Amino acid sequence: MKISKIYAREVLDSRGNPTVEAEVSIEAPIKGSKKIVRNIKGRSIVPSGASTGELEAVELRDNDPKRYGGKGVSLAVNNVNKIIANQFTGKEFNSQQEIDHALIHLDGTPNKSKLGANAILAVSMAYARAMAAALDMPLYRYLNKSGKFTMPVPCMNVINGGKHADNNVDFQEFMIAPHNAPSFKESIRMGEETFHALKSILNKKGYSTGVGDEGGFAPNLKSNEEAVEVILEAIHKAGYTPGKDISLCIDPASSEMWEDDHYVLFKSTKEKISSEGLLKIWDSWIQQYPIILLEDGMAENDWEGWKLLTDQLKNKVELTGDDIFCTNPAILQKGIDAGIANSVLIKLNQIGTVTETIDTIEMAYKNNYNCFISHRSGETEDTTIADLTVATNAGHLKTGSGCRGERIAKFNQLLRIEDELGKSAKFAGLKAFKNQ
Ligand SMILES: C=C(OP(=O)(O)O)C(=O)O
Numbered sequence: 001m002k003i004s005k006i007y008a009r010e011v012l013d014s015r016g017n018p019t020v021e022a023e024v025s026i027e028a029p030i031k032g033s034k035k036i037v038r039n040i041k042g043r044s045i046v047p048s049g050a051s052t053g054e055l056e057a058v059e060l061r062d063n064d065p066k067r068y069g070g071k072g073v074s075l076a077v078n079n080v081n082k083i084i085a086n087q088f089t090g091k092e093f094n095s096q097q098e099i100d101h102a103l104i105h106l107d108g109t110p111n112k113s114k115l116g117a118n119a120i121l122a123v124s125m126a127y128a129r130a131m132a133a134a135l136d137m138p139l140y141r142y143l144n145k146s147g148k149f150t151m152p153v154p155c156m157n158v159i160n161g162g163k164h165a166d167n168n169v170d171f172q173e174f175m176i177a178p179h180n181a182p183s184f185k186e187s188i189r190m191g192e193e194t195f196h197a198l199k200s201i202l203n204k205k206g207y208s209t210g211v212g213d214e215g216g217f218a219p220n221l222k223s224n225e226e227a228v229e230v231i232l233e234a235i236h237k238a239g240y241t242p243g244k245d246i247s248l249c250i251d252p253a254s255s256e257m258w259e260d261d262h263y264v265l266f267k268s269t270k271e272k273i274s275s276e277g278l279l280k281i282w283d284s285w286i287q288q289y290p291i292i293l294l295e296d297g298m299a300e301n302d303w304e305g306w307k308l309l310t311d312q313l314k315n316k317v318e319l320t321g322d323d324i325f326c327t328n329p330a331i332l333q334k335g336i337d338a339g340i341a342n343s344v345l346i347k348l349n350q351i352g353t354v355t356e357t358i359d360t361i362e363m364a365y366k367n368n369y370n371c372f373i374s375h376r377s378g379e380t381e382d383t384t385i386a387d388l389t390v391a392t393n394a395g396h397l398k399t400g401s402g403c404r405g406e407r408i409a410k411f412n413q414l415l416r417i418e419d420e421l422g423k424s425a426k427f428a429g430l431k432a433f434k435n436q
């Protein structure tokens, strides 16, 4: 189908920073007629990270201090409106791969630094939406290749720390995974009930119930362990059993704690820890607490630490690589060859096209790695990741928790998808996680 228009504008993300929204219109034939066409428009918005991996595709920002402190996206928007629109309007593409490879070629750099991954991904995702609409199918069907659909366990980030909150908690994300449920709908209910119980526990203890970037609470606590302990208390208070009904996932975002050759608990005690020391912490946490997934347990530049971590814990929990892989198939291949991690975090804007994201997912599956689909800390109402999770049968995703609209948008989209699929979609449950 032919592209009739491509247009981008600057809109806002959940931190109030500008980001790129693109609209792609295509000429779709009306059923039964080859000549009469209708214009179908797809629209999508790109999210933005704060604790980013060094090798992520380039998010093009203006660097003009007078606009959003240098974070404007007018260069990326112009690249869509001037360069991509000029090249692609009137052109016909036969598949998502074809347009995405044309975008990669037009950019011509290895990390999408010329046009910006934010410009490229906005167009790639908007094209996917336009195509899905033109083919009269939901996005999750358009992105699906297997004919099978799985509803994911929502890993809900209920305590925020690290770079995502102004508190004293060093580790970035403390998530609950309500896996002992018959459906996504019930799983979300269990998660939200726990979230509400956590709020009342924090209140009673005199802690703040203000929230961080991803919607989890962001209290000042006595220690990082206390974050886990109040969550376990909340699971009990909500009427569930930790480990049996709801387990924990942790993303300490270790790259943020990495300084040359050691880690620093940069927000609490300022203590310095070696890779071996950090591994000891994870090993004892996994023995003490019902943790089923540890993301970025080591830093992106500490491949030796990652190897130690993988060798010691790969048969116990899911070890997900975020900053270390950056959703990049070439880097993931290196990780597979080196025996690092057993799961990969999937963020569309780390790599910059829908096609490359799916390439990474397929490579992971072929090598017996899990895929954990993820939002960014700067999000919008765009719900592409909800459809992507169901389409790729990833079985689990993280998209924040209970009280911020840009996170709820993904939950609501998953509720819609489950409702629409009815019995044909199975809830992933605990087996979505490696080693469970
Ligand atoms: C979602 C994350 O944060 P950000 O979007 O800030 O990279 C993460 O580190 O997994």
Ligand SMILES: [Mg+2]
Pocket (backbone or CB within 6 Å): 251, 253, 295, 296, 322, 323, 345
């Ligand atoms: Mg992470």
